């Protein structure tokens with residue numbers, strides 16, 4: 001199948017595209033708006049600036065969110081629609097109606113200044129330049145005084161000044177370094193197997209980035225689906241620029257000052273990941289391909305025999321009849337429904353791959369109904385566009401057309417009925433084999449809201465709209481369950497429909513490090529449900545590399561191992577008994593942490609803050625973190641320091657200011673310094689913020705094997721005073737949480753001299769788990785003499801006795817941990833431990 005030659009050809013094309021795009025003002029005829037001739041308020045918060053050559057719209061959507069649009073040339077603007085603050089043709093933006101925000105306008109001969117509670121937008125008149133200031137008057141971001149906003153032919157671009165100490169982050173799926181200074185990145189969804197750290201573009205386009213300087217952050221979302229590029233100081237050290245080969249120069253400016261504020265706003269604008277089913281946060285096992293049925297059953301059986309937890313097994317392209325989407329190969333999978341229901345009894349769910357290409361074959365139902373419904377992309381002459389993919393010649397659904405998305409979604413009926421529950425969308429850049437561009441002809445026509453625009457405009461959202469059709473189709477077919485969709489290609493906002501993985505990586509230490517960086521970059525770009533192929537897709541990892549990758553994978557929301565065809569088996573038990581034991585414990589750790597992971601993912605779905613956060617994101621003031629992607633935060637409370645090099649038994653970790661605990665030893669550590677962490681091959685360095693109450697559960701073989709029991713809260717005492725952590729739980733699968741059937745607690749701790757109070761606080765939600773044991777573990781708690789529960793003492797017993805009792809407390813002197821056990825379903829009490 002020739003992965004390397006694909007790699008080289010695509011790289012060549014990318015290089016040409018890049019040079020075409022780097023139109024420099026010295027070599028291209030850039031025009032810019034010139035002098036402002038008139039300034040009008042269309043309505044409060046929405047302003048037009050006209051020059052002799054163009055019109056610029058500046059719209060204040062919220063006190064920290066401003067949209068800028070350039071209409072070059074004599075474009076006549078449409079009259080303001082009923083809601084002038086939005087428009088309905090963006091594929092990314094979902095929030096268009098914003099409550100009115102107060103804007104005060106000052107207008108003098110030099111500039112118009114729009115001021116909100118958080119920032120000022122200054123529009124200089126001669127020539128037209130835009131800059132943003134905070135309320136203290138500091139410039140946060142400014143058009144380059146010489147160039148500013150420009151167009152050349154259909155190209156649009158804006159140049160901004162680049163302070164030497166500003167760092168840039170985000171940009172979606174980018175490999176290489178965390179900060180993107182001195183680099184040029186392109187957005188053009190591309191299938192590039194065995195990509196390297198400098199390969200760009202890759203599968204996904206998220207034209208969104210942060211600038212962070214002096215601990216303060218702003219964001220810019222360039223909502224343009226054409227091929228776009230960002231030059232972050234590569235052309236010139238004193239300016240950066242972004243633009244596209246066509247379309248509007250339209251961007252959203254988001255002001256923090258905390259990076260988290262920027263991301264909350266961005267995900268409010270483009271939408272958030274829906275709460276995933278809990279099973280999709282279990283361990284997932286894939287390869288190209290588990291086939292036939294007997295092999296799938298063997299894999300499942302081996303997980304259970306070896307007591308290695310697993311929730312999902314994937315079927316890659318060979319389950320289909322000649323790669324025809326929505327069909328089964330009857331020889332290899334004679335009775336899919338029975339196979340899937342048997343596996344379900346054993347706790348597994350089945351995910352299947354689907355590609356967009358529909359085989360040209362008049363005896364194939366999807367081809368016939370697609371043709372009859374005019375669902376395929378057509379060339380300008382009206383003929384159906386075809387290209388080669390796995391099945392041979394294929395037609396490609398036009399996912400920008402709502403009726404095509406419905407047809408596509410409804411086509412999953414058979415697979416859904418057979419019991420399939422995971423929907424893996426691949427090849428949706430879209431990838432086409434037999435053409436030099438590796439994708440659909442750029443002149444091919446898409447419906448695009450009835451505007452009938454060319455592929456060049458729709459390429460970057462093709463995958464996203466495929467996942468939309470998939471998500472909405474499955475939502476309708478299986479109305480009581482949350483869909484799980486996984487995609488390779490997507491655009492900004494695609495998190496509304498799908499989780500993402502980072503495509504065809506390689507079994508190398510370098511790729512393990514790249515996986516972490518890429519997942520972090522995607523996470524802060526709105527894609528909270530991310531993962532990379534554990535162990536590497538291409539090539540064969542050593543036992544050590546696989547074990548280390550699996551450990552890092554515990555802390556990627558999507559924990560999925562996968563492998564290319566023709567590779568040796570890479571399942572967690574393939575590296576000898578010592579590594580099998582290590583890998584089992586690693587996956588057990590994932591399952592023990594699920595109450596925390598699920599809580600973190602629920603926060604992401606509601607609040608937009610992802611599980612994986614670069615250190616600089618939570619600690620923007622700490623310069624030491626500017627370039628660091630070798631350690632990261634998982635949620636608010638866990639600091640993860642994966643081992644990324646061969647043979648390591650220790651590694652350096654930078655602890656942020658404050659107190660920390662080593663997860664493995666429960667030892668307290670002072671932050672604000674570098675430490676050397678023990679990193680035997682059996683475990684990943686993991687640190688807990690002092691002040692955390694970490695929810696954990698008993699190990700299980702799959703997520704819904706048994707109700708959580710016991711539910712454990714590990715209290716890592718704050719240095720002093722009080723602190724709190726969130727806890728969230730629901731039925732894990734249905735949408736009943738939307739009607740209030742969830743359980744949410746803000747669990748508080750108060751640390752006083754000689755005393756610690758743990759208070760489960762006010763209950764939120766109506767979800768009622770069945771009776772179970774609650775365990776409260778207090779780290780550093782061996783000095784306590786008395787434990788009361790809602791004011792009444794509970795008995796002190798030995799650790800051995802505690803396991804047989806319903807209620808009591810004990811001290812484990814070796815770990816220095818106090819363990820209290822309480823029968824409870826309400827989670828509503830106050831526990832006090834005293835010296």
Ligand code: MIG
Nearest residue numbers: 288316317353426503504564
């Ligand atoms: O051209 O379906 O990235 O995960 O195993 C290769 C076969 C097609 C690429 C995906 C990979 C998958 C493979 N696919």
